[in-house]
Amino acid sequence: MTTLTHKNKITALLCGITLLNLSFFAIAGEMKDTDTTTAKQNRIEIKDFAFNPQTITVKSGEKVTWINRDEEPHTVVSVEKQFKKSSALDTDQEFTITAGAPGTYNYFCSVHPKMTGTIVVEK
Amino acid sequence: MSDYISHDHEHDGIDRRGFLQCMAWAGTGLLWTVSGGVLASKTLAQIAKAGDSLPSATDLSFLQISDSHIGFSKEANKDVTETFRIALDRINAMPTPPAFLIHTGDITQLSKPEEFDTFDEVLKSCRTKDVFYVPGEHDVLNDGGKLYRERYLKSVEAKGSGWYSFNKNGVHFIGLVNVLDLQAGGLGQLGDDQLDWLEEDVKGLGADTPIVVFAHIPLWAVYPQWGWGTSDSERALGYLKRFGSVTVLNGHIHQVLQKVEGNVTFHTAMSTAFPQPAPGTAAAPGPMKVPAEKLHSMLGLTSVQYKQGKSALAVVDSNLS
Numbered sequence: 001m002t003t004l005t006h007k008n009k010i011t012a013l014l015c016g017i018t019l020l021n022l023s024f025f026a027i028a029g030e031m032k033d034t035d036t037t038t039a040k041q042n043r044i045e046i047k048d049f050a051f052n053p054q055t056i057t058v059k060s061g062e063k064v065t066w067i068n069r070d071e072e073p074h075t076v077v078s079v080e081k082q083f084k085k086s087s088a089l090d091t092d093q094e095f096t097i098t099a100g101a102p103g104t105y106n107y108f109c110s111v112h113p114k115m116t117g118t119i120v121v122e123k
Numbered sequence: 124m125s126d127y128i129s130h131d132h133e134h135d136g137i138d139r140r141g142f143l144q145c146m147a148w149a150g151t152g153l154l155w156t157v158s159g160g161v162l163a164s165k166t167l168a169q170i171a172k173a174g175d176s177l178p179s180a181t182d183l184s185f186l187q188i189s190d191s192h193i194g195f196s197k198e199a200n201k202d203v204t205e206t207f208r209i210a211l212d213r214i215n216a217m218p219t220p221p222a223f224l225i226h227t228g229d230i231t232q233l234s235k236p237e238e239f240d241t242f243d244e245v246l247k248s249c250r251t252k253d254v255f256y257v258p259g260e261h262d263v264l265n266d267g268g269k270l271y272r273e274r275y276l277k278s279v280e281a282k283g284s285g286w287y288s289f290n291k292n293g294v295h296f297i298g299l300v301n302v303l304d305l306q307a308g309g310l311g312q313l314g315d316d317q318l319d320w321l322e323e324d325v326k327g328l329g330a331d332t333p334i335v336v337f338a339h340i341p342l343w344a345v346y347p348q349w350g351w352g353t354s355d356s357e358r359a360l361g362y363l364k365r366f367g368s369v370t371v372l373n374g375h376i377h378q379v380l381q382k383v384e385g386n387v388t389f390h391t392a393m394s395t396a397f398p399q400p401a402p403g404t405a406a407a408p409g410p411m412k413v414p415a416e417k418l419h420s421m422l423g424l425t426s427v428q429y430k431q432g433k434s435a436l437a438v439v440d441s442n443l444s
Contacts, residue, residue: 048407049349071197072409073233073264079307088233088264091197108307111260114350116307 042099043067044117046074046089046109051117058099060121065096074115079106183292186214186221186251187337187425189374190394192261193242194232199397199410200418203232204241209443210395210424211249221251221426222291227374227392228259228302228339230275234266239274253278258285259339259375260302268303286317288324294429294436295328297321299338301353311340311353318355322362333368333429333436341373343382343389346402351376360387370427370436376408378421379440390438393423419444 042058044051047069058064068074068089076095077085082105086095099121109115191207200206214221231238246254256275258268272285279287279298288297299321301311313321325334336342342359345351353359363369369387377394378401397410398421405411413421423442430437 049409050407070407070409071195071199073261075264077307090233106307110305111264112350113305113307113309114348 041065045069046115049074049109049112049115051107051109051115054116055118055120057120057122060099060102060123062099063096064099064119065094067094068092073111074109075111076107077110079108079116083107085110182431183294183429184219184221185223185225185291185427187225187227187372187374187392187427188214188395189227189392189425190229190259190377190396191226191242192229192232192394192396193245194235194238195396195410197410199412200422203396204245206419206422206443207242207395208245208248209419210422211245213424213441213443215248215250217426223253223255224249224251225296225298225337225372226254226256227337227372228257229261229374229394229396230256230259230271231261234262234264234270236270239270243274255279255289255296255298255337257298257338258300258302260305263303268300282320283316284314286320292429293431294333294335295325297324297334297336299336299342299359301338301340301342301356306354309354310347310350311338311356313338313353313355313359318358318362321359325362325366328366330365331367333370333434334363334366335370335372335427335436336363337372339373340375341380341389341391342371343384345376345380345391349402349408351402351408363387368434368436370438372425372427372438376402377411379423379425381438386434388435388438390425392425393421393440393442395422395424395443398422 042056042062042064044053044056044064044066046066049070049072056064066076066086066089068091071091073088073090075086075088083097083100088111089095099119102121102123105119105121107117107119188210192203193207195203230242258271262268262271268284272281276285279289281287284303285300286298288295290296299313299317301313304314305312340353341351342353342356367386371387371389373389373391374394376391377397377399378391379393380391382389398413399408400411420442423440426439426441428437
């Protein structure tokens with residue numbers, strides 16, 4: 001075992017611990033303009049333990065679909081229980097809801113609660 | 124953090140503790156006899172080979188297995204049932220069988236009844252029959268842990284969502300649940316009910332009672348960015364501070380990491396299914412594909428020995444290669 005390897009590992013760990021105090025970051029997703037004329041697909045990809053896009057803006061009545069691209073199961077659960085929760089999604093499984101009343105809907109993965117996302121529903 | 128490099132006498136960015144942390148991290152299958160520092164180390168194989176007096180002079184020996192993920196079949200390990208079986212073979216080959224096993228969660232990949240069935244069936248080959256469980260998040264995916272509780276908590280007096288304690292050979296064991304009712308944006312969580320119970324549970328114990336706490340997600344902040352920590356673990360550890368020997372055994376991160384803080388030794392075990400990247404070394408946690416010939420060296424189990432009169436428990440990791 002070389003000293004260099006140790007140093008690298010320690011450096012990695014130190015970096016991690018420095019960030020530790022910042023762990024409860026605020027969600028500052030950008031509002032995206034999703035105005036299109038064609039039939040629109042509101043798809044959220046779950047990849048590397050993150051919802052992408054983290055914030056999505058949709059029109060009321062449109063469908064929103066999540067697809068899990070990780071090898072780890074994830075869920076989609078409304079923080080305020082505003083929509084039905086998904087079951088655990090295995091790799092490549094999808095989950096779809098229909099956007100309801102206008103408003104902001106925060107959700108997270110109940111298996112990995114660090115994973116959070118927001119749906120903004122417009123009229 | 125000073126915890127890792129506190130004495131850099133040789134100005135090489137490394138100190139004794141930091142070096143030992145790395146040794147633990149590497150998961151080389153060393154025996155750690157810890158009492159405010161590391162006193163001795165030897166491999167599990169050496170103990171078995173040399174007929175070392177340690178097993179026979181030990182008052183209590185038990186084994187930790189973790190993260191078997193039965194049902195997983197992706198690239199990182201297409202046959203997790205087989206590697207689980209190999210781990211059990213290793214247990215059966217030990218010169219002194221462990222008194223019991225502790226499984227620190229993620230028995231299954233997707234909480235499916237057939238995955239639990241496979242696990243139970245394979246486990247029958249193990250000579251050691253007593254097994255104590257705590258759930259991982261993979262075991263409670265869709266039903267809040269109902270199926271898990273029906274199957275694995277029959278022999279203990281579990282409270283709340285499945286926590287309990289028991290005594291063996293003068294050692295007090297506490298199994299905690301930190302994978303249920305998780306809050307958006309947060310980490311693993313014990314919750315107030317469980318913490319209140321813990322406070323009561325240890326209240327009457329003498330400070331010289333050795334304590335072993337086991338739970339799935341680490342009870343220390345290994346790497347919160349990846350969810351590798353428990354938000355209210357500080358309160359739990361507060362109730363255990365007055366004890367002379369506390370050993371905390373966790374799973375979840377699929378690699379050996381150890382940290383000593385006062386009288387508390389934190390230790391995470393390898394998985395029997397697949398490795399995960401070291402904290403911060405990948406875009407995200409999750410199954411890590413390694414060359415086939417390397418896989419077994421990154422899977423394993425943990426043996427723990429307690430000898431009366433010694434303040435610390437010896438924790439030995441051994442891999443499956």
